[in-house]
Amino acid sequence: MSTIIDLAVIGGGIVGCATALAISSRDPNLKIALLEKEASLASHQTGHNSGVIHAGLYYKPGSMKAETCASGREALYRFCNVHDIPHQRCGKVVVAVDDSELPALEELERRGLANGLDGLQRLSASQLHEHEPHVQGVAGLFVPQTGIVDYVRVTQKLAELFKSRGGVVHLNSPVSKIQKKHAGYLIHSGNKIFEARSLVNCAGLHADQVARLAGLRPKLRIIPFRGEYYEFKAERSMLVNHLIYPVPDPLMPFLGVHFTRMIDGTIEAGPNAVLAWRREGYRRIDISLPDLADTFAFAGFWKLSARFWKTGLKEYRRSFSKKQFVKSLQRLMPEVRESDLVPGDSGVRAQAVDSEGRMVDDFCIQAEGGMVHVLNAPSPAATASLSIAEHIADKVMATIE
Numbered sequence: 001m002s003t004i005i006d007l008a009v010i011g012g013g014i015v016g017c018a019t020a021l022a023i024s025s026r027d028p029n030l031k032i033a034l035l036e037k038e039a040s041l042a043s044h045q046t047g048h049n050s051g052v053i054h055a056g057l058y059y060k061p062g063s064m065k066a067e068t069c070a071s072g073r074e075a076l077y078r079f080c081n082v083h084d085i086p087h088q089r090c091g092k093v094v095v096a097v098d099d100s101e102l103p104a105l106e107e108l109e110r111r112g113l114a115n116g117l118d119g120l121q122r123l124s125a126s127q128l129h130e131h132e133p134h135v136q137g138v139a140g141l142f143v144p145q146t147g148i149v150d151y152v153r154v155t156q157k158l159a160e161l162f163k164s165r166g167g168v169v170h171l172n173s174p175v176s177k178i179q180k181k182h183a184g185y186l187i188h189s190g191n192k193i194f195e196a197r198s199l200v201n202c203a204g205l206h207a208d209q210v211a212r213l214a215g216l217r218p219k220l221r222i223i224p225f226r227g228e229y230y231e232f233k234a235e236r237s238m239l240v241n242h243l244i245y246p247v248p249d250p251l252m253p254f255l256g257v258h259f260t261r262m263i264d265g266t267i268e269a270g271p272n273a274v275l276a277w278r279r280e281g282y283r284r285i286d287i288s289l290p291d292l293a294d295t296f297a298f299a300g301f302w303k304l305s306a307r308f309w310k311t312g313l314k315e316y317r318r319s320f321s322k323k324q325f326v327k328s329l330q331r332l333m334p335e336v337r338e339s340d341l342v343p344g345d346s347g348v349r350a351q352a353v354d355s356e357g358r359m360v361d362d363f364c365i366q367a368e369g370g371m372v373h374v375l376n377a378p379s380p381a382a383t384a385s386l387s388i389a390e391h392i393a394d395k396v397m398a399t400i401e
Helices: 016-028 063-084 099-114 124-132 151-164 204-213 234-239 289-296 299-320 322-330 381-400
Strands: 005-009 032-035 092-096 123-126 137-143 148-149 168-170 178-183 184-189 190-201 219-234 243-246 260-261 268-270 341-352 364-368 371-376
Touching: 005 016, 005 124, 005 168, 005 184, 005 381, 016 151, 032 151, 032 190, 063 148, 063 151, 063 381, 092 099, 099 137, 123 124, 124 137, 148 151, 151 168, 151 381, 178 204, 178 243, 184 364, 190 204, 190 381, 204 219, 204 341, 204 371, 219 234, 219 289, 219 299, 234 268, 243 299, 289 299, 299 322, 299 341, 299 371, 341 371, 364 381
Parallel strands: 005 032, 005 190, 032 168, 092 243, 190 371
Antiparallel strands: 092 137, 123 137, 178 184, 184 190, 219 268, 219 341, 243 260, 260 268, 364 371
């Protein structure tokens, strides 16, 4: 017997939970089921990131990232205030280490202003040291809108509110098959079958696979990149006042190794970015032959590798050498020593790559045949989640009504 519902949301990370809540808030009479394959919500990207509330400094003006990050950031701060979720609007400093990085710093400032960031402060070397006395740099940019939060706590509250509106969360419910019916979809999950009028795919690291189960042939593939962190020993946490970021490489979607003050008071340093041998490969020894085969069978992966193999080798050296990792950190903060750090957490970024080997920069949300698929939602998706959810809700309500 199948369970008849109006909508299935696949994926219990922050975007999935925010989407389920947003749609249930539009129409409380809708029967909505959220399907999460793990035993708990926020088990993957949401629960393994550094908890930064991004300001919207980096993103191309007019892009979906820029627009949803700005609105989502403020919606998230309001949400945390209303529901007493600990957070801090602590600000961050972006550091130009030498004169060669000044043009890129100026471009970041231009983008930030275009994206509506008030209060950006250009810092001279002396002003930079007033904010962060232990940082080395010729100039900086202070971004007051940046903050920190525990995204697992946020996700749990979103799910709690969703359930209070009649929504049902099904844990331990991986989706194995999706069949098209004239009036909707049959979604197979273990020994359960859900008959839904519509579905939303927020499966993160598995978003492209779920899309293929649903009959789509997306021209992109999720390539998993593991980011590894070190954590400062408590007695050395005084080295960091805010969040400290380098000027990023404009050719890469990653922000470079940086220093993050977490909401629990600990300090993280990292991450690097290495190819993960499994979509949920949080450790170097995590290997999945099916995941590897899926990656290696995709022509876009080899085109990406041909373009960035030198960068990839450098990242792997950092992965296996604490000395090299610390050397990268010392570029921003010369006082850091290997003895200051202990191994920390790691996360896996679901990075969409197209068939030409280009890393998809903007969010990618595709609506087709009564379905909505979130095919690329890396950082700042957690920050933008409430705004992304409203965008998806608009698309879903157009198909259901």
